[in-house]
Amino acid sequence: MALYIVEADCISCGDCEPVCPTNSITEGKIVFKIDAKTCTECEGDFDVPQCVKVCPVDNCILPLEA
């Protein structure tokens, strides 16, 4: 029950970081990353994951378990 950022597609725009209700997104050494331990996929806070909603790149943020 968590999302992850596809490293090869992330453009490091940073749009996802402030919209995460659980503050699970941080800027890593290469690109942004999601802490799988705290990511809730926004369940309880929003209907859809906010990072996916704001991300400008298609299929860049995906569920960890398909």
Add this chain to the structure above:
Amino acid sequence: MNSQAISRELALRIGLAARALPDTDAKRLLSVLTDCIGLPLTEQKIAGIDLNALKSAKAGEFADVDEPLLTHALSILKSGLNAPERQAYTDGDMPGSVRIACASNDGINVDGHFGSCSQFLIYQVSADEARLIDIRNPDIPDGLEVDDKNAFRAELIQDCQVLYIASVGGPAAAKIVKLGIHPMKLPGIETIADIIKQLQTVIAGTPPPWLAKVMGVEASDRFHFEREATG
């Protein structure tokens, strides 16, 4: 009369510079330049004009024009706008390179809006080389019915991985991204030469993963980068 003739190239530059100024045609700019440096207009004399001289010429004809616009027009006038030569390129010539499109009106700066610029300059850029491989005219050919001008423009540069523009609208940006082109809107007007230099620094260093991907660097090599970067 012959002694007053100006070179074709200088005439072109004056025309382009006039376009860069509000409510100015070549004739108006020509009259100001003539007042400023006298006939005949030569490259040497134009090279000596500074901003203040241009502003005060012909009783301050251009005194009310914004300074950045005047500076820009001056840079066009002075630039050795030797209509840049296209260079030959065949796929595979430059390994580890990326193809970029620059939206431009003057052919020198990235000063174009995606939907209205007069040309796209296409460069193939690697860490140590840059070739102007094409200049594309985005005007819709006569007789061709096009529903969506922006989609037409995006398709024109479909072979490029990165697009530099001075500005772009949201829906147009979405169409660009959809074709796999990465749009880069610049915070201010920059010369194409500067943009290429910056890009080359990035390519020579550790390119971000998305760029490495569009450059065709194998994922395994990218992983190698990362391990070094993460140390």
